[in-house]
Amino acid sequence: MPFPRGRHPQAVLRRAVFLIGYVVRHKWYLLLEHRRFNLPWQAVLAHDLDKFWPDYLWLWIMHDEVEQADRLHESRAPHKWAWWSDAREPSGYQPMSDEARREMLADWLASQRMQGDRGYAQRVVATYHAHREAIGLHPRTRAWVEEQLRAF
Numbered sequence: 001m002p003f004p005r006g007r008h009p010q011a012v013l014r015r016a017v018f019l020i021g022y023v024v025r026h027k028w029y030l031l032l033e034h035r036r037f038n039l040p041w042q043a044v045l046a047h048d049l050d051k052f053w054p055d056y057l058w059l060w061i062m063h064d065e066v067e068q069a070d071r072l073h074e075s076r077a078p079h080k081w082a083w084w085s086d087a088r089e090p091s092g093y094q095p096m097s098d099e100a101r102r103e104m105l106a107d108w109l110a111s112q113r114m115q116g117d118r119g120y121a122q123r124v125v126a127t128y129h130a131h132r133e134a135i136g137l138h139p140r141t142r143a144w145v146e147e148q149l150r151a152f
Contacts, residue, residue: 005064015061023051029110036109037102047103050076079103081137095138105148121152 004014027047034044050056050073059069074082078100086094096104105124112120112127128135128149137145 007064011064012061015064019051019060023048025114026110029113030106032113033106033109037106039099039102039106043099043103047079047107048073048077079107081135084138085136089138091138093136093138093141096141101141101144105145125149125152
């Protein structure tokens with residue numbers, strides 16, 4: 001079934017069902033990955049909860065502005081590298097907190113695992129290297145991320 005686009009009532013309802021199902025499924029896969037990075041289960045429960053805030057739902061479900069809603073999520077979720085943007089830093093980014101960077105990698109793994117269990121960690125590594133220059137990270141955070149990816 002293709003992603004429901006448009007503003008007609010059926011598409012709005014299908015997007016709502018899709019989003020709820022996606023977030024619940026993603027949380028399940030994040031739960032499967034949380035031990036790898038020693039994430040507290042509370043972080044798993046709180047992960048992506050802002051996707052149920054009215055402003056996100058309004059953009060994503062009612063207005064079919066998925067990309068704008070996702071940019072909003074990236075700007076307010078500490079496990080997203082965009083949240084750590086800081087023009088005052090030479091690299092343009094603050095170092096991520098330990099919990100945020102562990103949650104970020106668990107998030108990447110969970111997202112890839114949703115697409116299939118076989119080789120999902122290698123897909124994370126390949127995706128990171130394909131988009132390395134576009135992923136804004138502080139040099140210390142980048143060094144930590146790349147060290148973790150080498151272990152995959």
